[in-house]
Amino acid sequence: MNSRSDHQTNRQHDRSYFIGRQPILNRKQEIIGYELLFRAAGDHQAALYNDQAQASASVIASALSDFGLQDILGDKYGFLNITSAMLSSEVLELLPVEQSVLELLENVELDETARLRCTNLKSLGFRIALDDHIYHPDHAAFYNMVDIVKVDTLTTDPAKLPEIAASLRSYPVQLLAERVETVEMFEQCRECGFELFQGYFFERPAIISHKRIDASGIGMLKLLQQLHEDADINAIEEIFREDPGLTFQLLKLVNSVMTGTRDKIKSLRHAIMLLGIIQLRRWMQLSLFAGKDESGLNSPLLEMAAVRGRLMELLVLQESTGQRSTELAESAFLTGILSLLDALYETSMEQIVEGLNLSEDLAVALLRHEGRLGQLLLLAKKLERSEFAAVQELLASLSISLDQLLEAQLDAFSWRSSIATKKTGE
16 A cells, blocks of 8 residues: 555545545444445535435545545444445445445335345345335345345434334344434434444433533543643652552553563553653543443544544644644644543533633633634534535635545544554553
8 A cells, every 4th residue: 555645646636535434333332333425525516415325436436546445444344325326336346345334325226136236245245234214015125135224213203113123123134223313312222123323322412410520530630631731740640649540551551552671660650651741641531531431442432532633633733843833733632532521421511621721722612613723623523424515614714625634534543543453452
């Protein structure tokens, strides 16, 4: 594979693309894959954003020639929207079989021609899904062949979900609930027998009252603040002394990172110095999410926080170099991480901001999307939801090119995957 910079040069002579990546979770709220949305940037693109059928085979083929799906997916499945024209295209056979789920859009006619083509694709090892599907017994031949059936929960009467799920569960398929936006809907769909879920219910759980952050969370947030303020090692060491659980995690991390060195850990201070403040800061920011719930490294909040923070950091670093740029990039990363702590701790963003005594720039970015950090945060959020029209407007106002965004996205995805690989190998 060529270097990422070579890819960027090649793209400048080609069409540019937006990439959308929406997580798909299992019943434990672990990420198992992403729905990928590719959009070509062109003069008439604004009319195309909300029409998934416009993602043509030529766009995916061109995107695959610029970068591999592994850059975007890591070790997860990629769900790719397939139109009628794409279903008959040989370009599908260029996709990596072991990671590709071919998602037939709802306007693909489920006739004998489609069934035969799907049978052929299945024989090659592809997984097949039916998108936004409405159950009908006439489609039994497909239900006995496809792997996944996706049901749109926003356009389906909630009272009919149990009946629909029961009908589909009589076939050898997995049920995927789409556009699950609340924890209540997630629980309802899970009770009905759905096994996979797509939507952002995990990002904003219902807050009945301001939940108090537990002791371990307070320790992590105190450490986060000290590291951001470049506190001396005495203050950092004291926080670890107050939290044995945090100290245990630190020692595990040092042993993992320093494998192969002759240094033996002599003290808490020695462990901190071996790791280094920069490594410690980055580990702690991500550990907030990795250690909070049972899904660990596959936590959707960890995934979103890591990619969001890294994307913002890279976009800042593209603008200029020097100490000021480095400091702003660190603030951009921190803004991305902090922007999901309200969901992680089921509290308000106001409480998070107040408790950390943040600078004005970070505070207004998190609370109102104001300032450059705030606009970069908004850009990252819109990109996560594949709201490409809004993304294009923000790119223009921030003076960021589509090539710069794509480059930062790919680097952020790759960086996140490298973290998972390192920790999985511990």
